[in-house]
Amino acid sequence: MYCCYNPKKLRLFLLIDIVILMLWMLCTAVGNVSAHKPRPDGIFLPVIMYHSITETASSDYQITPELFENDLCYLKLQGYETVSAAQLYAYTEGKGDLPAHPVMLTFDDGFYNNLSIVLPLLEQYDMCAVVSIVGEYTEVTAERDPHVDRYSYLTWDDVRQLQDSGRVEIGNHTWNLHSNDTRAGCSILYGEDASAYQKMLREDVGKVQSHAYEKTGHSPTVFAYPYGFICRESIPVLKELGFICTLTCYEKPNYITRDSDCLYGLFRYNRSPSLTTEDFFAKALSEN
Numbered sequence: 001m002y003c004c005y006n007p008k009k010l011r012l013f014l015l016i017d018i019v020i021l022m023l024w025m026l027c028t029a030v031g032n033v034s035a036h037k038p039r040p041d042g043i044f045l046p047v048i049m050y051h052s053i054t055e056t057a058s059s060d061y062q063i064t065p066e067l068f069e070n071d072l073c074y075l076k077l078q079g080y081e082t083v084s085a086a087q088l089y090a091y092t093e094g095k096g097d098l099p100a101h102p103v104m105l106t107f108d109d110g111f112y113n114n115l116s117i118v119l120p121l122l123e124q125y126d127m128c129a130v131v132s133i134v135g136e137y138t139e140v141t142a143e144r145d146p147h148v149d150r151y152s153y154l155t156w157d158d159v160r161q162l163q164d165s166g167r168v169e170i171g172n173h174t175w176n177l178h179s180n181d182t183r184a185g186c187s188i189l190y191g192e193d194a195s196a197y198q199k200m201l202r203e204d205v206g207k208v209q210s211h212a213y214e215k216t217g218h219s220p221t222v223f224a225y226p227y228g229f230i231c232r233e234s235i236p237v238l239k240e241l242g243f244i245c246t247l248t249c250y251e252k253p254n255y256i257t258r259d260s261d262c263l264y265g266l267f268r269y270n271r272s273p274s275l276t277t278e279d280f281f282a283k284a285l286s287e288n
């Protein structure tokens with residue numbers, strides 16, 4: 001640094017450093033203000049959809065821990081703060097405020113690496129997230145084949161650990177409707193009787209609610225539509241089951257108002273490994 005024993009020179013260098021720091025702080029503040037103009041239709045909320053975080057990322061639904069950490073670092077440097085569904089709901093009910101630049105991080109399918117890799121990084125960067133589990137994967141598959149970072153699912157014990165961390169809200173991703181075999185995710189079939197469909201959905205999604213409550217002491221308050229297939233007949237059932245927020249896969253910005261209905265059908269950007277952090281967020285953090 002400064003190899004100088006002249007007190008006058010040292011003071012000058014210090015003064016220059018302080019001026020540079022002040023200019024940088026001013027530029028950052030001005031940049032943030034101009035980048036996020038308030039809109040009449042609500043507060044801009046980008047929602048990111050992750051799945052598995054693994055060293056052997058090989059599909060559109062897996063990214064490496066390094067890329068994931070780059071994302072968190074980038075969001076932090078850009079001034080974004082993660083928000084929970086509970087915070088969003090409180091805001092819509094007029095009972096709380098949101099940070100100037102909120103962002104929501106979500107993880108679908110309930111992979112074990114959401115505990116082993118994601119949680120330590122959330123702690124390191126002081127962030128929170130939603131992890132949406134598939135009931136059958138957690139209760140049956142994970143118990144059979146637990147604890148391999150690359151492909152295992154969360155057991156109920158793991159789910160409880162995530163929840164107890166205070167950084168993760170558990171979401172419901174259906175018990176056994178995470179497929180395209182008989183229907184598109186959990187959506188209604190063409191010509192299917194609406195009340196028969198709603199009975200089926202209530203039973204399937206309700207099974208996650210009751211088993212989660214029994215195993216962890218809490219029922220999920222967020223619902224993630226498998227593959228993003230939504231239908232209007234699902235909405236009264238999900239409201240009746242107590243969900244405050246539902247997640248789709250349409251890649252669009254959200255605007256949060258003081259009406260809690262705006263949390264039904266939030267849009268999300270899928271984080272595939274094909275883009276750099278900068279290119280991905282150029283899209284996901286765009287208000288257009």
Ligand SMILES: [Zn+2]
Pocket residue numbers: 108109173178226227
């Ligand atoms: Zn899924």
